[in-house]
Amino acid sequence: MVATPLVPSEVEGRMSRSPEPRPSTALGTSEPKGKLTPNAPLAPLVWFKSGGAAEWLFEPKDVDDLSSFLADLDPAVPVMALGLGSNMIVRDGGVPGVVVRLGKAFAKVEVLDATTLRCGGGASGILVSSTARDAGVGGIEFLRSIPGTVGGFVRMNGGAYGREVKDILLECDVVLCSGERRTLPLDALGYTYRHSELPDGAVVVSATFRGHPAQPVAIQAEMDRIAASREATQPLRSKTGGSTFKNPPGTRAWKEIDEAGCRGLRMGDAQVSEKHCNFLLNLGKATSAEIEALGEDVRARVKAHSGIELEWEIQRVGVEA
Incomplete structure (x- = not known):
């Protein structure tokens, strides 16, 4: 049985050409602007530090690069997005097809107004919650306690300490396996407990979250409370x-x-x-x-x-x- 999570990550993408000629036309004929690596070990990239390699690891330069690459990809090639690797077992035989990791271009957080943030799919929960604190946006503190990135939070309806992504999400932008881009509102995601109905192979490239006005000092106090609780009860290191x-x-x-x-x-x-x-x-x-x-x-x-x-x-x- 092969499960297919879609959890983008905040890692540094590097621009380069494919390291070696492609063995077939399955990955298309055009060269991506980001980094494409064959037989890439995944154990160093996941928290368990175990498991096999990705047949291909793709780190896109930007959304256009990701969209073009997927549009040129043979539809039969599986696509999986990898985040911080904190909620994953990579089996020892590795992952066939293409594993997508989102780099710094996807890790930005923008304050839209007094209660709303637009967050890249590769932005960490720490970055999102810290930006919200500095902007006086409450209700997003719980993301600091989840070791992952926005793409994974949206995919899995991530939650902790009584809050879930469905409580703060307005909409998300995704790139489908076909390369098509879509903006999906909250009610299109079919959220249940730790589950969404996002299409397999879709990569979440951004999400818009809404909180409520709050004082930064109160937000920080809540984040400190959450951090202390995690430290006392979980094997964090x-x-x-x-x-x-x-x-x-x-x-x-x-x-x-x-x-x-x-x-x-x-x-x-x-x-x-x-x-x-x-x-x-x-x-x-x-x-x-x-x-x-x-x-x-x-x-x-x-x-x-x-x-x-x-x-x-x-x-x-x-x-x-």
Whole structure:
């Protein structure tokens, strides 16, 4: 099974020509302005530090470059957008097709008025929330607690501390696999818990968020509260993927995992965190297969103990080795 998340990132794109002649016409005939790399290792780019390579890694120069590249791409070639890699297991066999990463050109945040921000798909939650604070825009503080970028927040209806993207999103701009650009309003996204109906392969290049007027000092106090809570409860400086499973209705995933006796459970170098047992850890040299197998073992134990079927929140992409 291959899951396909679309989580753009704030990384520095570098302009260059393709490093070697293309082996076929599947990627089209025109040369992109951004960087196109074959057989690019993904383990260094994701938080678990495991997994295989991307068949092709594309870092577009700008929206025009991304649109032109996708328009020239064979429709049969899979497209996946990669963000900060915090909510992802890249399987050990790697990712076929093209992985898109958005660089600095996509990481800008613009203040439109007293309550509204336009944010690039590669902008981090820290940048968005800090810009909102400086502009006196409240209600966006929760994005600071999510380790990712705007594209991923929009794709997954990211949320924390009682707020979700659906509470602040007005519209988003996307580039489809065909290269077509579209602006989608909130009601077109079909948001549910940690899910949207964005088309597969669509890359979110910007989003417009609306908060409410607030004093910067009050906004900073809320961000400090959130940061202190995360520091006290989550394994922030570990090789991890963030929250592993969605919270089931009426309960918390960590509580069900703990009560099923899984706190500290280990498979090779993959371990259930003892600090927060809805986090999986790579203690050293765990393979993606070990991390995913540990997650499935946790799901089975919780099912046997409580009858609850945990759903993966972490995206699992690529092919098995």
